[in-house]
Amino acid sequence: MASLGLPITIVRPHLIEFGIGTAGKLGRWAAEKGYRRTLVISDAFNASRIDVLELKGEVTVFSEVTPEPDTANLDKVLAVANAADAELIVGFGGGSAMDLAKLAAVLAGSTQTLHEVVGPNNVHGPRKVGLAQVPTTSGTGSEAGIRALVTDPRTMAKLAVESLHMLADIAVIDPALTFSVPARTTAATGVDAMAHCVEAFTNRKAHPMVDIYAIEGTRLVGRYLARAVKDGGDAEARAGLALASLYGGCCLGPVNTAGGHALAYPLGTRWHVAHGAANALIFPHVLAFNTPAAAEKTKAVMAALGYETAENIASVFDAAYAFCAELGIEMKLSGLGVPESDLDAMADDAFAIRRLLDNNPRDLTRADIRSIYAAAF
Incomplete structure (x- = not known):
């Protein structure tokens, strides 16, 4: 860091x-x-x-x-x-x-x-x-x-x-x-905003000048996303998410995203899964995978989302998965119509996105990526 x-x-x-x-x-x-x-x-x-x-x-x-x-x-x-x-x-x-x-x-x-x-x-x-x-x-x-x-x-x-x-x-x-954004889209795009913040916060290029946007953006999503999904007209919640999204955008210029987005992109390019939905599905898997390389920051992320976790992969995965699933997000690749026969090609595509994978706090091999897709299937 x-x-x-x-x-x-x-x-x-x-x-x-x-x-x-x-x-x-x-x-x-x-x-x-x-x-x-x-x-x-x-x-x-x-x-x-x-x-x-x-x-x-x-x-x-x-x-x-x-x-x-x-x-x-x-x-x-x-x-x-x-x-x-x-x-x-x-x-x-x-x-x-x-x-x-x-x-x-x-x-x-x-x-x-x-x-x-x-x-x-x-x-x-x-x-x-x-x-x-x-x-x-x-x-x-x-x-x-x-x-x-x-x-x-x-x-x-x-x-x-x-x-x-x-x-x-x-x-x-x-x-x-x-206000008019449907609940399902609100949930997925909100997790995308949070993923920008989290991937910048745990990034190899992470910097204290960006961390302040990243962790606050994560807190805003933790505080307001469920509220906006429940009531799309909740003005305070919508404003909180808009600010979180802006903060996530501020993280992208100097630091950018990492493994989560690299693994999410093939879902969109190959199967036209909406970007937010793809990131939400992948988020718990990559956050948990990265935990050994960014344990302290991962714990801070989960606290910002309202979860107390141990510094181990299983604990982080369970909490992050619950956060997304409780928003009503589809958390299985099979549920999005992605065939199991395409997982190898998706792993090849994701492994080639070096501009993002090289930012990841823990090296993601092609085999690691394939295993994550299998777990998410």
Whole structure:
């Protein structure tokens, strides 16, 4: 684990508006900046309520964002973005919409292709358009980060782009926008937000400057997730989860996730399992596996979630599994339609995600990954 003296770079949007009823502040900010043409990137549901953003001028809406978007979905976005010639691009939705907005902001009108910008720091700047992010779920924290992911359908692998040029000029986090999120989705996305915090907290690159966001984000999920699942209109609980999601996003830039996300990604790319649901199912298995390498921090994580555990794998697994299962989350791969015959291919895919596995506090071999999938089946 990192010491206080280890160099670290902290990034976050230039302006963050947080609180119930803040969605309309985006339109006022955009007007003050003089933006006349705006492109909103969204799914069909959120496209039906863009009026809450109070945008002025010419507004073009792309409403075909798909869950776990692939390169074909991005190509559609870029075609609309190039035609709209927007001065401001807005991601309005979950992580998929916000990631596509990031990529559109740097690729529309650019000579660079997606494959030329994959990886860290390959985007040529400066960005030519403004970028705003408005999350409508509490999970990905994408509004705060500098990474975007799309799936390559040919390889079924996530293509990850990382660049400071994809950092939002403004993030508007209005918890009221999440009131309509169904209970099952609330549970899964809430565990995703918590997983960002936990994986950063127990990470090989963990740093005290990020730990404060990570452990507080975990506490917020422990305090408010069950409440929001039970009552979607609980404003305090929704605000707590929105803040936890933001904190998780703040962890991703300087530290990033680790083994949990690496094992969750093949569920989405191969079987189109929603990202939050995939992370929730995998979370107890990887947290328990990592316990010997991060015993003290794991115990702090479970305390933040309201559980007292011993410093052993079985105790941690039982408590973490109970936390997720009691939220009504499907905790078996078979229950999500993943066939047992695909576990080997999934293990190969996960083991190849070195950018995350190399962050894990305990080495995960290909055999370890296959064993976790078998246990989760």
